Amino acid sequence: MNTKGRDYVRVNMPLLGLGTWQVRSSDIPGSLDAALSAGYRFIDTAQIYGNEAAIGKALKELLPKYNLSRENIFITSKLAPGNQGSVAEDSIQKSLENLQSDYIDLFIIHWPGSSNRSESPKNAALRRQSWETMEKLHEQGKLRAIGVSNYLERHLEELLSHTKVLPAVDQCEYHVHYQTNDLVNYCKDKGIHFQSYSTLGSPDGRKKLMNDPKVVTLAEKYKISVPVLLLAWAINQEISVLPRSTKKDHIEENFKALQIQMDPADVQSLLSNDAKSKYCWEPNSVV
Template structure:
């Protein structure tokens, strides 16, 4: 099975995001509640600083839910400071050790840049070296699938020219006020699964999204909370989502998106919103 098929067949469309959650007690509560609710996908990253905590938690809670390692999907991401041949392999080996697993279901290059300035041309070299390392580790069975995050079309095109391995996933900011339709279509045309992060907007922009009249109207129409409607914007297009919360009750309420069916015409109405407000880091400046 190639890694595109692995993602298509095995990766759930909803996962638990863990960005900014470093307190182990909080992580334990949300992961435990998530597994109980039916989540089978945990998304982390080297820069989140919580891989070791997640490893300890899974070791405890998986048996409590009668689950094995192979029953869940784990994604992590290569930190920008770990780009390049030596650092990439060393850091991914550490991720495996911290998470207490023999393999990761998916490893992403977190950012097209590195610890260098965005305009430094060496970013391209480090990006390619990181990708080559991940290809090797996929061949070794340590990574089941590999992909990227925050990559623009120019970064994906560059990778296509230098490698025969096409990313299985591109994880990107995506919500009704920031949907890069051209990038979504590019990924679909190139067999790259498009995955959304910050579906609810960043913490500082969440209120603006929740006041959008159309979003309020559709949440009422479908009888769901606004966060569920926002998740459904991506989910109902076959775009996977990674809601992140520190509250177990929100872990439960977010999962309602799996029962939501927004009509194609209402999705089109949301896509017609042309606010284009990016709330997270912007990869368009990275050469």
């Protein structure tokens, strides 16, 4: 793919952020307080999570407590599938209002399809319209970087055929039991940062990951908890992670993953442990 002349956007994004999927608005202040205290400077949310406004309100109250400003915090939000196309710009403006910010550090298309219409022939046109809207808002400085989520290689190929701005990130399910290494390598080749969600297996696969014998053995070797080992495994591959929790001790524990330097042989041993077990949404059917 000829990328000559394309705008390559680079922003300083931490490798570990606080995920807020399924975190109720009432739990946001406590979660953010614990995260900021522990050292987190990256918060991941989305329009469909319904907690953008709670995050905006909490940050206004908490940043002064930690002598921080908006510029010290990296915020990601995502375009809801139902907001693809002509309503994208209005929905992004609403996200800015909810977050009480003049800009969003990274804004991404949450899903390659529109709503639940995975096989709709309109998906490609809606994706393109959404991206062009995001490019315009990026040029205006309202979106400092733009990217995608749940995009497979074919979705990225389509995007790269027309985009003026290289997507900064592709955020996808990735963990020891589900490794999309062809996609990871494709993103590296194109200069797109690959980001993992559900690194701990999400609700459906968490117990299986926590009890995986190889994972448990390595956690014991490094004298760390299994969740920290799983997060560190991704980070040691330069894949960023977004662990979610509302519990102060878990939030603090997860942050320790940034300090773990794994032996490359141990990273490789888990790369050979792919069970092809997908625990989240399946974008393969989205045309």
